[in-house]
Amino acid sequence: MADHILVIDQGTTSTRAIVFDGEARRVAIAKREFAQHYPAPGWVEHDPADIWRDTLAVAREAMERAARPIAAIGITNQRETAVVWDRATGEPIHRAIVWQDRRGADTCRALKGEEATVRARTGLLIDPYFSATKIAWILDNVAGARARAERGELAFGTIDSFLIHRLTGGAVHATDVTNASRTMLFDIHRGEWDEELCHLFRVPAAMLPQVHDNAHLYGTTAAGLFDRPLPIAGVAGDQQAALFGQACFARGMAKSTYGTGCFLLLNTGEEAIASEHRLLTTPAWRSGGTTTYALEGSIFVAGAAVKWLRDGLGVITHASQTDDMATQVPDSHGVYMVPAFTGLGAPHWDAQARGAIYGLTLGATAAHLARAALEAVAYQTMDLVDAMVADGGERPAILRVDGGMAANDWLCTFMAGMIGTPVERPHDLETTARGAAFHAGLATGVWSGTDELGRLWQRERCFEPSMADDRRIALSAGWHDAVRRTLTGD
Numbered sequence: 001m002a003d004h005i006l007v008i009d010q011g012t013t014s015t016r017a018i019v020f021d022g023e024a025r026r027v028a029i030a031k032r033e034f035a036q037h038y039p040a041p042g043w044v045e046h047d048p049a050d051i052w053r054d055t056l057a058v059a060r061e062a063m064e065r066a067a068r069p070i071a072a073i074g075i076t077n078q079r080e081t082a083v084v085w086d087r088a089t090g091e092p093i094h095r096a097i098v099w100q101d102r103r104g105a106d107t108c109r110a111l112k113g114e115e116a117t118v119r120a121r122t123g124l125l126i127d128p129y130f131s132a133t134k135i136a137w138i139l140d141n142v143a144g145a146r147a148r149a150e151r152g153e154l155a156f157g158t159i160d161s162f163l164i165h166r167l168t169g170g171a172v173h174a175t176d177v178t179n180a181s182r183t184m185l186f187d188i189h190r191g192e193w194d195e196e197l198c199h200l201f202r203v204p205a206a207m208l209p210q211v212h213d214n215a216h217l218y219g220t221t222a223a224g225l226f227d228r229p230l231p232i233a234g235v236a237g238d239q240q241a242a243l244f245g246q247a248c249f250a251r252g253m254a255k256s257t258y259g260t261g262c263f264l265l266l267n268t269g270e271e272a273i274a275s276e277h278r279l280l281t282t283p284a285w286r287s288g289g290t291t292t293y294a295l296e297g298s299i300f301v302a303g304a305a306v307k308w309l310r311d312g313l314g315v316i317t318h319a320s321q322t323d324d325m326a327t328q329v330p331d332s333h334g335v336y337m338v339p340a341f342t343g344l345g346a347p348h349w350d351a352q353a354r355g356a357i358y359g360l361t362l363g364a365t366a367a368h369l370a371r372a373a374l375e376a377v378a379y380q381t382m383d384l385v386d387a388m389v390a391d392g393g394e395r396p397a398i399l400r401v402d403g404g405m406a407a408n409d410w411l412c413t414f415m416a417g418m419i420g421t422p423v424e425r426p427h428d429l430e431t432t433a434r435g436a437a438f439h440a441g442l443a444t445g446v447w448s449g450t451d452e453l454g455r456l457w458q459r460e461r462c463f464e465p466s467m468a469d470d471r472r473i474a475l476s477a478g479w480h481d482a483v484r485r486t487l488t489g490d
């Protein structure tokens, strides 16, 4: 029996395809980076044609390298990013508006009075990060689009949905519960689209895809795309997929992914905890109609601050150098970096805040800046964990980390110290793709259930907390002072 799973991981800056074997080991990978478009300050767009072209290319390449029969396809993706296409031709009517895009800010500000309702139903805050205002913008700015959408001629989808549509030759318009939950149009308690929210955000319900469990037979790839038609059997937004891929199946387990940004998710079981600290409540997965929920803290800048040290300031040539630089100095010399380059996410949600560096003296060096950039990531993680605990979530006994930046040993050690919890790193840092593979493998009988999947998770290293309390308290106070000075109150 074929037991290999092909996962398409469509991220913000690259599209990857990874083949996993029946032991969830990676046997082949192919990757392509694609163009980012910034048509105006605060706007970010992707061309869906690029995404489709790269998806096909990397999927074919990875399958060829693996040279094994594929049992099923899993899809995981950057969330919230919105595509609107013509149902008749399958052609997008505008470029995709990316999750980082802030053009819906004015609309969101005008609707702030409705926040309590939106929060109660969707688990989200009113923010341009989510899809709803992006869809409305396309309908209002492409000639004739709104009328066509109302007549049912246009379809909306997040990237997973767009890819399912393309892969099935236009036969299927569907998404999964995790992607649906990031639109601001989905009631996470009833598990359905919400007509009133569609009305509020001016998105015709006729445009929306059907919503399914994560492990589900979404459709079969169209003839001619691959050697033979393949079932698409698992779909999840990338951060929820990472929680699943990190085998955080039990309530109280948490993972944090450090890529461009950082996303920390805590499994809260079948309870959808309403946050009082501006965290998001989000479905982690749905199986047999039963939803497991998570509390999510989203930080917009993590690895991006290190990238800025490299590309913006030129003080490093490779991201991994920050590990040695931070080790070289005994402390940050009083330097704090608040990486609010694109505003601050959870728990502050201050869209107008901008990055700041405090405490500079003539003694500050590039090593102190590098250390301050890494420390900021740990401080923000600490703030998220504290907010989750204050919301009634359990303090995670262990934090599992992944993503490119989790390769940084110094960061993992410092983070364990600041949050007072062991930080565990798995062998496979591609946990996002792994999570989608798990869903697809469950749907097709490659794996029997979460007990078996839990046994496939392998620890590479555990970083134990070893920081003295007085040091942690002093650093934390310095960080919070820096954040206070950065917030705009907007």
Ligand SMILES: Nc1ncnc2c1ncn2[C@@H]1O[C@H](COP(=O)(O)OP(=O)(O)O)[C@@H](O)[C@H]1O
Binding pocket: 011, 012, 013, 014, 258, 259, 260, 261, 302, 303, 304, 305, 306, 307, 319, 320, 321, 322, 323, 403, 404, 405, 406, 407, 408
């Ligand atoms: N060893 C490292 N130390 C610090 N930062 C790193 C390291 N390796 C990668 N990064 C940062 O992590 C990010 C890359 O992680 P990745 O998971 O590939 O991101 P994404 O999928 O969001 O594009 C980059 O922003 C890079 O600056």
Ligand SMILES: O=P(O)(O)OC[C@H](O)CO
Binding pocket: 010, 011, 012, 013, 077, 078, 079, 080, 099, 237, 238, 239, 259, 260, 261
């Ligand atoms: O593409 P990534 O890995 O940066 O993830 C993006 C998130 O899904 C945005 O919510």
